[in-house]
Structures are given as structure tokens and as C-alpha cells.
Amino acid sequence: MNKKVYTLYHDLLKKHGEAEKFWPQWCAAKKTAKDRGLIAIGAILTQRTSWNNAHLALKNLKRGKLLSLKNIAGLTNLNKLTNLTRPAGFYQTKPRRVFEFASFVTKNYINIDRLKKENLRTARDKLLSLYGIGPETADTILLYALDKLSFVIDEYTKRFVARHLSPENITYDFLKDLFENNLPKKVGVYQNYHTLIIVDQKGEEGSFMKKL
DNA sequence: ACCCAGGTGGCCC
DNA sequence: GGGCCACATGGG
Numbered sequence: 469m470n471k472k473v474y475t476l477y478h479d480l481l482k483k484h485g486e487a488e489k490f491w492p493q494w495c496a497a498k499k500t501a502k503d504r505g506l507i508a509i510g511a512i513l514t515q516r517t518s519w520n521n522a523h524l525a526l527k528n529l530k531r532g533k534l535l536s537l538k539n540i541a542g543l544t545n546l547n548k549l550t551n552l553t554r555p556a557g558f559y560q561t562k563p564r565r566v567f568e569f570a571s572f573v574t575k576n577y578i579n580i581d582r583l584k585k586e587n588l589r590t591a592r593d594k595l596l597s598l599y600g601i602g603p604e605t606a607d608t609i610l611l612y613a614l615d616k617l618s619f620v621i622d623e624y625t626k627r628f629v630a631r632h633l634s635p636e637n638i639t640y641d642f643l644k645d646l647f648e649n650n651l652p653k654k655v656g657v658y659q660n661y662h663t664l665i666i667v668d669q670k671g672e673e674g675s676f677m678k679k680l
Numbered sequence: 681a682c683c684c685a686g687g688t689g690g691c692c693c
Numbered sequence: 694g695g696g697c698c699a700c701a702t703g704g705g
């Protein structure tokens with residue numbers, strides 16, 4: 469099973485090509501602090517929600533000048549944030565989750581580029597300590613917003629594993645280790661692999677990195 | 681009128 | 694530590 473993890477990656481590459489071609493505007497080297505904030509906010513908004521609905525909420529935030537961690541952290545109440553993110557559902561929890569994350573970044577790091585400089589283990593532990601950020605959202609933020617070496621285990625990854633591998637167990641940490649222990653330690657590989665797993669199941673349009 | 685979608689925290693045992 | 698459950702919205 470071990471060797472097969474990397475083999476499957478090459479199969480996906482052969483079938484779909486580099487995932488980066490689907491989101492060239494967000495290649496690691498080109499990402500701005502704004503992009504990183506947007507990706508992190510999107511990661512929270514898409515929890516248990518179709519990307520289309522999260523996308524509607526992101527467009528509302530952009531229109532309302534709230535697609536900004538600093539602006540969100542500066543809010544005195546959550547009314548506007550709640551109304552703009554309503555399409556993403558869970559209006560009683562998601563706005564608060566976004567606000568808590570934005571406050572965490574601005575209070576402790578000033579901006580997300582400073583958080584990016586944090587040690588991976590420390591950053592992950594701190595993200596996990598925040599309200600509404602569990603392992604999947606933390607890893608999504610780490611891998612895509614901060615370009616850190618942290619593989620994402622989501623529903624698509626689990627289906628992919630069930631379909632192509634026969635893991636001893638399917639706990640989050642076991643599957644995360646399965647990928648991380650059998651791949652080159654390269655952020656580009658992690659990002660490409662995870663994105664291709666999704667593209668393989670639902671097509672390019674469904675990619676998390678769809679242009680806003 | 682159903683059913684589903686890149687989870688999470690709060691229960692309960 | 695694991696198994697349930699509520700949570701909200703828009704699209705098929």
C-alpha cells in the first residue's frame with residue numbers, strides 16, 4: 469500500500485495534468501496576503517457546504533469590503549458578516565468562526581504573512597485551538613493559505629482512499645500519515661495531489677481554487 | 681418535497 | 694476514545 473500512494477499520484481497527473489493549471493492565479497509564489505486571507509476564509513465557509521454556496525458568500529464579502537481579515541477583525545458586531553455569509557449556511561456559527569480566526573491572526577501576528585512564518589506544528593496546534601477549526605479546516609489553511617507541508621484529509625480524500633487503497637483504519641491522523649509518509653516533502657506535490665483527487669471526482673469547476 | 685454538500689463541537693456512554 | 698446529532702443554505 470505504501471508505494472501505491474505515490475503511484476496513484478502519477479496516475480492522476482497523467483489523467484488530468486498539473487492541478488496548478490486550474491488555478492494559476494494562486495500559485496504559491498504569486499499569492500498575496502489578500503489571497504491567503506481569502507483562501508482561509510473560504511476554507512471555513514465551505515465546511516459541510518457546497519463550494520457554490522461558499523462562493524456566493526465570498527462574493528458577498530468582496531462586495532461588502534469584508535473579504536479582509538483586518539476588516540473582519542475590526543467589526544464591533546457580527547450582523548453584517550452574518551448577513552453576507554448567509555448563503556454558506558450555519559449562520560449562527562460560521563460568522564463567529566470567521567471572526568475568531570480573523571481576530572486571532574490580526575491580534576497575534578498582525579497579518580497572515582507573519583503567521584506563515586510560524587513553525588508548522590505550532591501553527592497547526594494554534595489553529596486547532598480556535599473555535600470552529602478542526603483538523604480538516606486547519607490543514608486546508610496550512611496547505612493552501614500558508615503553503616505549508618500538511619496534507620488535507622476531506623470527504624474526497626477518504627473516498628479516494630476507499631476506492632484505491634485498503635487502509636487498516638480510516639481515522640484522520642492515520643490517513644494523513646499515510647500520505648505524508650509516502651510522498652516527497654514538497655508543498656506543490658501535496659497541493660497538486662489533493663486538488664487532483666477532487667478534480668478526479670467532480671471535475672475542474674468544483675475545485676476549491678475556483679476563481680472568485 | 682425531498683436529498684445532498686471539502687466539518688465541528690457538544691453531548692453520551 | 695468513539696458514536697451520534699444539530700446545524701442552514703442553495704441547487705438538482
